[in-house]
Amino acid sequence: MCQHVIELAGLTKKYGDFTAVDNLNLNIRQGEIFGLLGPNGAGKSTTILMMLGLTEPTSGSVKVCGVNSTTQPIEVKRKVGYLPEDVGFYDDMTGIENLVYTAALNGIPKKEAREKAEQLLARVGLSGQGEKKAGKYSRGMRQRLGLADVLIKNPEVIILDEPTSGIDPAGVREFMELIMQLSREEGLTVLFSSHHLNQVQQVCDRVGLFGGGKLLAEIELTDLHKVEHGLDNIYNQYFGGGKGV
Amino acid sequence: MNKLSNTNHPFWVIVNKEIADCVRSWRFIILIFIIALTCMGSLYTALTNIAASIKPNDPDGSFLFLKLFTVSDGTLPSFVVFISFLGPLLGISLGFDAINSEQNKGTLSRILSQPIHRDYLINAKFVAALIVIGAMLFVLGFLVMGFGLIAIGIPPTAEEFMRIIFFLVVSLFYVAFWLNLSIFFSIRFKQAATSALACIAIWLFFSVFYNMIINLVGKALSPAGMASEYQIISYQRFMLNLLRFAPSELFNEATMTLLMPSVRSLGPLTMEQVHGAIPSPLPLGQSLLVVWPQLTGLIAATVICFALSYVSFMRKEVRSR
Numbered sequence: 001m002c003q004h005v006i007e008l009a010g011l012t013k014k015y016g017d018f019t020a021v022d023n024l025n026l027n028i029r030q031g032e033i034f035g036l037l038g039p040n041g042a043g044k045s046t047t048i049l050m051m052l053g054l055t056e057p058t059s060g061s062v063k064v065c066g067v068n069s070t071t072q073p074i075e076v077k078r079k080v081g082y083l084p085e086d087v088g089f090y091d092d093m094t095g096i097e098n099l100v101y102t103a104a105l106n107g108i109p110k111k112e113a114r115e116k117a118e119q120l121l122a123r124v125g126l127s128g129q130g131e132k133k134a135g136k137y138s139r140g141m142r143q144r145l146g147l148a149d150v151l152i153k154n155p156e157v158i159i160l161d162e163p164t165s166g167i168d169p170a171g172v173r174e175f176m177e178l179i180m181q182l183s184r185e186e187g188l189t190v191l192f193s194s195h196h197l198n199q200v201q202q203v204c205d206r207v208g209l210f211g212g213g214k215l216l217a218e219i220e221l222t223d224l225h226k227v228e229h230g231l232d233n234i235y236n237q238y239f240g241g242g243k244g245v
Numbered sequence: 246m247n248k249l250s251n252t253n254h255p256f257w258v259i260v261n262k263e264i265a266d267c268v269r270s271w272r273f274i275i276l277i278f279i280i281a282l283t284c285m286g287s288l289y290t291a292l293t294n295i296a297a298s299i300k301p302n303d304p305d306g307s308f309l310f311l312k313l314f315t316v317s318d319g320t321l322p323s324f325v326v327f328i329s330f331l332g333p334l335l336g337i338s339l340g341f342d343a344i345n346s347e348q349n350k351g352t353l354s355r356i357l358s359q360p361i362h363r364d365y366l367i368n369a370k371f372v373a374a375l376i377v378i379g380a381m382l383f384v385l386g387f388l389v390m391g392f393g394l395i396a397i398g399i400p401p402t403a404e405e406f407m408r409i410i411f412f413l414v415v416s417l418f419y420v421a422f423w424l425n426l427s428i429f430f431s432i433r434f435k436q437a438a439t440s441a442l443a444c445i446a447i448w449l450f451f452s453v454f455y456n457m458i459i460n461l462v463g464k465a466l467s468p469a470g471m472a473s474e475y476q477i478i479s480y481q482r483f484m485l486n487l488l489r490f491a492p493s494e495l496f497n498e499a500t501m502t503l504l505m506p507s508v509r510s511l512g513p514l515t516m517e518q519v520h521g522a523i524p525s526p527l528p529l530g531q532s533l534l535v536v537w538p539q540l541t542g543l544i545a546a547t548v549i550c551f552a553l554s555y556v557s558f559m560r561k562e563v564r565s566r
Contacts, residue, residue: 045564045565049562049563049564052358054354054357054358054562054563055562055563074360074361074362075360077358077359077360077361078360080358081358082354082355082358084351084354084355084358084565085565086351086565087351087355087565088350088351088352088353088355088565089350089352089355090266090350090352091350092266092269101258101262102355102359104253104255104258105255105258105259105356105359105360105361106255106359106360107255146355149355153359153360161565
């Protein structure tokens with residue numbers, strides 16, 4: 001297996017005169033939880049879209065597991081699960097049906113998909129809610145369903161883009177614990193994008209500080225950092241005052 | 246090796262889902278109700294007037310069955326007119342929110358992050374809508390034939406049957422044109438309401454205002470009273486060609502020729518050309534030959550719309566919500 005699961009080299013994305021992502025170099029290792037931390041509009045989501053081949057970089061290259069995302073997005077999307085910010089489901093289908101549909105798009109046979117969907121729903125804490133229409137789900141439940149939806153295709157990497165926005169604090173804590181658990185148990189590589197400093201600090205092994213489309217700093221989060229809130233200082237140094245937004 | 250039969254190709258998975266969505270949606274139920282009702286109405290007028298429509302020496306007289314689709318007494322339009330009027334509505338209503346509703350629900354980025362080609366989604370949406378429309382048109386066509394068969398008791402000849410099939414296929418192309426146009430707008434405009442309005446505006450333009458504009462142009466350009474025969478004919482041809490920019494005109498010409506075998510030409514004919522011609526119906530092959538340009542035009546317009554939507558969709562950046 002490749003040592004670096006995600007490799008970004010000289011990645012740049014311009015919208016007209018505006019540079020959303022500026023000459024980004026980043027490597028993410030197998031099995032780690034990597035945090036992309038930065039304020040809104042720092043270019044986190046754009047970077048993620050380029051990793052999935054959902055938008056083309058202006059220059060530079062993205063490789064996920066050694067596969068170029070821009071030229072072979074299908075191969076990449078087979079290995080990567082992506083949970084967008086405020087994920088949407090088909091409201092008139094039940095939670096299970098939504099999951100089975102995703103599984104079918106990944107070529108998983110129907111019977112197997114159904115069993116797997118039931119298991120995953122239990123896993124993300126939605127057991128017994130599978131037969132409910134997705135339109136009736138609360139925001140937090142939708143986000144959990146989104147996580148199940150990401151996991152149903154057995155990904156090697158999962159990318160979570162602001163997955164906790166709009167969930168209450170207790171829900172966030174559970175969600176974060178779930179992510180940590182999954183990463184440890186299944187050996188998944190997780191890319192976690194957020195503007196919440198404390199959430200990133202809670203779960204990540206390594207953090208990339210993002211601002212204005214640039215990677216400002218790459219920090220190994222040792223336990224020391226977690227205890228002494230060392231990241232706070234670094235964050236403040238770059239973005240001044242406040243604990244994120 | 247049971248795996249292949251158990252797992253469907255992702256493309257057909259999407260088609261399946263889209264068809265299911267469409268058939269269960271309220272808008273489809275409403276549409277099918279309106280269209281079924283109008284077809285029954287047109288069948289009723291056709292059946293009550295079919296006896297009066299048979300005249301001695303009528304070159305179409307031997308094609309009684311086709312009259313089921315075209316005869317009307319003026320109070321209610323015929324089946325053909327209904328299809329040319331309601332077909333666009335059907336196409337627009339099935340396509341106007343194809344992509345933007347997925348975007349607004351936040352499902353687009355989720356679906357496109359699955360290992361499928363991006364064009365699967367748009368192709369599948371098109372194919373699904375086309376299958377639904379095709380099934381509906383053929384069911385209606387066959388229903389009219391069936392009821393007509395029971396009522397008048399004269400079975401259609403093989404040629405009449407083939408003509409009706411071709412008519413239904415042409416209708417399908419016509420509706421497909423509007424479907425593609427509305428899918429294109431659904432990619433262009435973020436709001437479903439905007440794209441629906443844009444489609445309806447184009448439909449209204451071609452069905453109401455276009456003729457008026459052509460008439461104005463026609464008055465301005467009309468040759469003087471002293472004009473030669475040649476000038477008048479070229480003027481007529483020019484006006485007809487202007488009219489043919491409207492897809493509904495292409496559709497009307499194509500269906501009329503297919504359903505009225507006595508139609509020999511769609512342009513102006515001089516006396517010399519008509520002189521000596523026996524007023525007899527054309528065989529099917531010749532009728533098809535007459536409408537071939539119209540058919541090609543209709544298919545070309547459909548393909549252009551599809552290409553436009555394809556290109557703009559492939560280059561679109563897909564953000565969540």
